Amino acid sequence: VNGALYTHPTHLTSKSYDYIICLTFSRRSAGVGGGVVAHRLSENPDIRILLIEAGPSNEGILPVQVPLLCTSLNPDTAYDWNYTTTPQTGLNGTVLDYPRGRLLGGSSSINYMLWTRGSRDDYDRLARVSGDAGWAWDALVPFMKSVETLAPAVDGHNISGEVDPSVHGTSGPLTVSMSMSVPTDRLVIGATQQLEEFPFVEDMNSGSPIGMGYGQSSIRNGTRDSSATAYIQPALARHKNLDVLLNSHVLRVLKTGSVNGVPVFRGVQFATSANATVFTLNAAREVILSAGAIATPQLLLLSGIGNSARLKETGIRAIVDLPDVGQHMQDHPLVANIFNTSSQDITTDDIQRNSTLAAEELTQWQTSRKGFMTMTIATQIGWFRVRDNSSIFARGDPSAGPTSPHYEMIISDGFAASRETFPNTGRFFTVVTALVSPASRGSVTLASTNPFDNPIVDPNFFSAPVDIAIMREAIKASRRLVSAPVFADYITGEFPLLAAAQTDAEIEAYARSYATTVLHPVGTAAMSAFNASNGVVNPDLTVKGTIGLRVVDSSIFPFIPAAHTQAPTYIIAERAASIIASHGSVPFTESFLPV
Ligand SMILES: Cc1cc2nc3c(=O)[nH]c(=O)nc-3n(C[C@H](O)[C@H](O)[C@H](O)COP(=O)(O)OP(=O)(O)OC[C@H]3O[C@@H](n4cnc5c(N)ncnc54)[C@H](O)[C@@H]3O)c2cc1C
Numbered sequence: 001v002n003g004a005l006y007t008h009p010t011h012l013t014s015k016s017y018d019y020i021i022c023l024t025f026s027r028r029s030a031g032v033g034g035g036v037v038a039h040r041l042s043e044n045p046d047i048r049i050l051l052i053e054a055g056p057s058n059e060g061i062l063p064v065q066v067p068l069l070c071t072s073l074n075p076d077t078a079y080d081w082n083y084t085t086t087p088q089t090g091l092n093g094t095v096l097d098y099p100r101g102r103l104l105g106g107s108s109s110i111n112y113m114l115w116t117r118g119s120r121d122d123y124d125r126l127a128r129v130s131g132d133a134g135w136a137w138d139a140l141v142p143f144m145k146s147v148e149t150l151a152p153a154v155d156g157h158n159i160s161g162e163v164d165p166s167v168h169g170t171s172g173p174l175t176v177s178m179s180m181s182v183p184t185d186r187l188v189i190g191a192t193q194q195l196e197e198f199p200f201v202e203d204m205n206s207g208s209p210i211g212m213g214y215g216q217s218s219i220r221n222g223t224r225d226s227s228a229t230a231y232i233q234p235a236l237a238r239h240k241n242l243d244v245l246l247n248s249h250v251l252r253v254l255k256t257g258s259v260n261g262v263p264v265f266r267g268v269q270f271a272t273s274a275n276a277t278v279f280t281l282n283a284a285r286e287v288i289l290s291a292g293a294i295a296t297p298q299l300l301l302l303s304g305i306g307n308s309a310r311l312k313e314t315g316i317r318a319i320v321d322l323p324d325v326g327q328h329m330q331d332h333p334l335v336a337n338i339f340n341t342s343s344q345d346i347t348t349d350d351i352q353r354n355s356t357l358a359a360e361e362l363t364q365w366q367t368s369r370k371g372f373m374t375m376t377i378a379t380q381i382g383w384f385r386v387r388d389n390s391s392i393f394a395r396g397d398p399s400a401g402p403t404s405p406h407y408e409m410i411i412s413d414g415f416a417a418s419r420e421t422f423p424n425t426g427r428f429f430t431v432v433t434a435l436v437s438p439a440s441r442g443s444v445t446l447a448s449t450n451p452f453d454n455p456i457v458d459p460n461f462f463s464a465p466v467d468i469a470i471m472r473e474a475i476k477a478s479r480r481l482v483s484a485p486v487f488a489d490y491i492t493g494e495f496p497l498l499a500a501a502q503t504d505a506e507i508e509a510y511a512r513s514y515a516t517t518v519l520h521p522v523g524t525a526a527m528s529a530f531n532a533s534n535g536v537v538n539p540d541l542t543v544k545g546t547i548g549l550r551v552v553d554s555s556i557f558p559f560i561p562a563a564h565t566q567a568p569t570y571i572i573a574e575r576a577a578s579i580i581a582s583h584g585s586v587p588f589t590e591s592f593l594p595v
Contacts, residue, residue: 003042003235003242005057008272009279012245018047019580020268020283022250022291022299032108032569033553033576034290035227036147039173040577042239049242050281051232052270054249055079055102058109058228065223066365068348068373071418073110074099080110083294083454085517090440090462091333092512098457099519100292104246105228107292108566111519113217113224113376114410115176117144117571118563119383120207121401129558131529132539134575137207143574144205145169147567148176154222154374155180162214164203174230174570175220179375183345184413184429188212188380190486198382198481208403209562212382212411218566219376222369227570247272251451252303253287253549254280255319263319265303265549274452286548286580290573293521293555297326297444298455300525300536300551305543314446320545324536328526329442330560331459332518334410334434335471335511336417337478338495343427348372348414352422377416382409383436383562384477392469399437404562407474408434409481419514420497429491431481433474434518436562439464444524461515471511472504520565525555541576552576 006012019041021034038051061079063069074080075097083098101107120137127136134140148169153159159178168176192200192212201211218225235242254267268287271278289296300306304319306326311318351358351372365373383405386392399406410432415422417430442460447453462468475498482491493499501510525543528535536544537556543549554569561568 002237003239003244005236006243006245007247009245009248009270012243014048014243015281016048017050017243017281017283018285019049019288020281021049021051021288022253022268032106032227032566033292033573034288035105035108035231036570036573037288037290037552037577037580038242039231039235040574040581042235042242044581045239045241047241047285051242051244052248052250052268053104053244053246055104056246058104058226061103064103064109066362066373067113067217067219067222067224067376068351070110070112070224070376079103081294081454083457086456086458088459088461090460090468090512091515096517098294098517100294104232104244105226107519108218108226109224109228111566113219114378114381114564115205115216115218115567116209116381116563117205117567118561119209119400119403119405121399121404122559122561122563122568125400125559126527126557129529130527130539135539140571140575143578144571146172146574147174147570148172149174151175151177151220153178153180154219155370157181161202163216164206167203167206173234174218175225176216177219178214178216179379182347182379182413183343184411184490185379187486187490188411191481191484194484194486195480197477198384201383204381204383205567209383210385210403210405212380212409215376215378215381217376219374222365222374248279249273249451250291250299251278252299253289254303256282256548259547262545262547264547265543274450283548286550289549289551290553292553293329293524294444294455294457296551296553296555297524298446298451300325300543301446302449302451305546315449320543322536322544324526324534326444326524327441328523328558329444329459329521330438330440330523331442331461332434332436332438332520332560333461333467333471333515334432334518335475335515336420337431337433337475337498338415338417338420339429339431339482339491339498340493340495341427341429341490342492343490347427348375348412349427352415353424377412378410379413380411382411384409384474386470386473390473392466392473395466398439398464398466399562400559404437406435406437406470407477408436408562409474409478410434417514419516420495428495429482431478433471433478435467435471435474438467438560440467441523459517459521461517462512468508468511471515472507475501475507475511518564520560522554522557522560522565525551526558527556528558540579550576550580
């Protein structure tokens with residue numbers, strides 16, 4: 001009993017599907033959002049599901065499997081959409097690479113695997129904004145747990161006190177595990193005991209993340225776990241009602257009729273390349289867009305769903321006037337603060353420089369799934385708030401509430417900067433500071449009506465004054481962290497770029513010169529209440545003003561969670577799958593009206 005994986009549209013043996021998922025629908029489908037939904041829906045043998053992915057399979061690609069090789073998957077690779085941003089005014093006009101995964105599993109097949117859910121207040125705000133109590137933290141805990149199986153650390157070290165098993169799942173499809181131990185663990189945790197400002201947090205996935213704690217990652221047995229490996233492939237192996245079509249680029253969704261004047265969108269157009277044959281399929285029940293926060297708004301706009309006036313200017317027939325499509329984009333900017341060290345231990349810096357050592361580590365990974373290759377980019381992660389009465393909040397505090405941080409520290413036992421040159425000698429310690437509750441808003445808009453042209457991506461970093469002010473405070477905090485007595489013999493100085501930034505103005509200039517993105521776009525198809533005049537999707541994730549069309553991916557967050565965004569996306573996709581499968585009390589039934 002198994003589903004089928006097709007590599008070309010002409011190979012499809014069926015033309016009849018209840019649900020067509022244009023990647024990311026989670027649990028037995030592709031991308032994070034798409035994979036989860038496909039997996040869950042395929043548990044019902046009475047419905048047929050087709051998942052369409054633009055990219056190739058995730059299988060047999062070594063850097064996709066080996067955690068430490070994750071950074072080699074972008075930019076400009078065959079598995080990356082290779083988007084770039086507009087020149088960022090807040091970053092002195094810099095154009096940033098903007099990777100997104102283009103293979104089965106989507107960005108979860110190329111990401112850095114950090115596993116963070118966000119805070120209680122993040123989800124309670126989502127519930128408030130959407131008017132649906134089902135999106136609140138307490139209501140979502142069962143879905144959070146249903147994603148995960150918590151596993152022991154890859155090196156077998158005792159993880160008691162590093163994670164709270166009671167907040168985790170024990171039988172979900174995706175494995176969450178702790179990294180191997182490294183010598184700097186003792187220093188970072190020591191600093192939490194010496195400096196009140198940086199308390200230790202046993203488990204940052206409990207809803208109250210404030211503090212510094214051990215990082216958790218989507219890694220199973222030293223190998224990347226993704227929506228492809230955890231959701232799609234197991235569903236294909238178990239259920240014959242799921243088909244996956246690879247190498248097929250969805251061009252747009254099509255209006256297939258209307259009910260009482262409401263347009264029905266159950267058609268999907270796709271092609272293998274720009275000049276190839278265009279195929280069309282209709283879903284009996286729904287089309288689910290799970291193409292991620294860049295491609296989902298692009299597909300909606302190409303389908304005539306967006307700001308009607310602007311669509312007409314572009315030459316696209318406007319069908320549904322939803323001005324918020326592609327607007328309100330949010331992302332997390334980061335600055336990598338590098339410190340020189342006196343380290344006498346082998347670190348990832350040595351592996352980066354020494355190809356013989358790297359080859360030995362890879363051999364060790366291949367034979368035993370142990371060693372440095374099982375590590376991702378962080379050992380510890382910290383989540384902190386600027387004090388509430390700070391003058392930088394004169395125009396309001398952008399965080400979701402007291403359990404939500406303003407900034408994050410990602411600790412790396414090595415040189416972890418993408419916009420600075422890796423020196424030939426020396427060992428380093430990096431405190432990446434990321435702005436996790438930003439007030440800036442950007443956009444995704446069409447560059448042309450050609451679905452194969454990349455859209456215009458503008459995260460608009462640091463356009464809100466409070467954002468650069470929080471980043472400045474975060475950078476200062478990184479200095480205070482490494483000034484803890486426990487680091488005295490270890491940190492020997494600051495990397496020159498950081499060292500030169502001393503006054504507030506210099507620190508802000510340093511941030512604008514060296515900031516890049518954590519790659520967490522959201523908000524471009526934002527959820528709002530059923531009766532709201534703004535927003536793109538309803539609380540059940542159906543697209544407003546349509547029948548038969550839903551979005552399940554990271555674009556639906558109206559506010560960016562103060563977290564790395566894969567876990568939040570798996571979580572919303574789990575609930576979405578449950579809403580779809582149960583046809584709940586929500587007005588989902590409209591989607592079943594005959595066309
Ligand atoms: C390099 C990188 C590192 C990251 N690191 C982390 C991390 O450590 N921790 C974390 O929590 N998050 C991380 N993220 C973010 C995280 O991976 C995303 O938030 C998450 O994958 C979003 O899921 P999604 O379903 O919205 O979109 P995606 O996972 O991007 O899936 C979208 C899917 O749709 C497909 N698609 C797009 N357009 C079309 C089309 N027209 N036709 C057919 N298919 C299409 C894509 O190929 C892809 O498979 C990282 C992201 C990147 C890119």
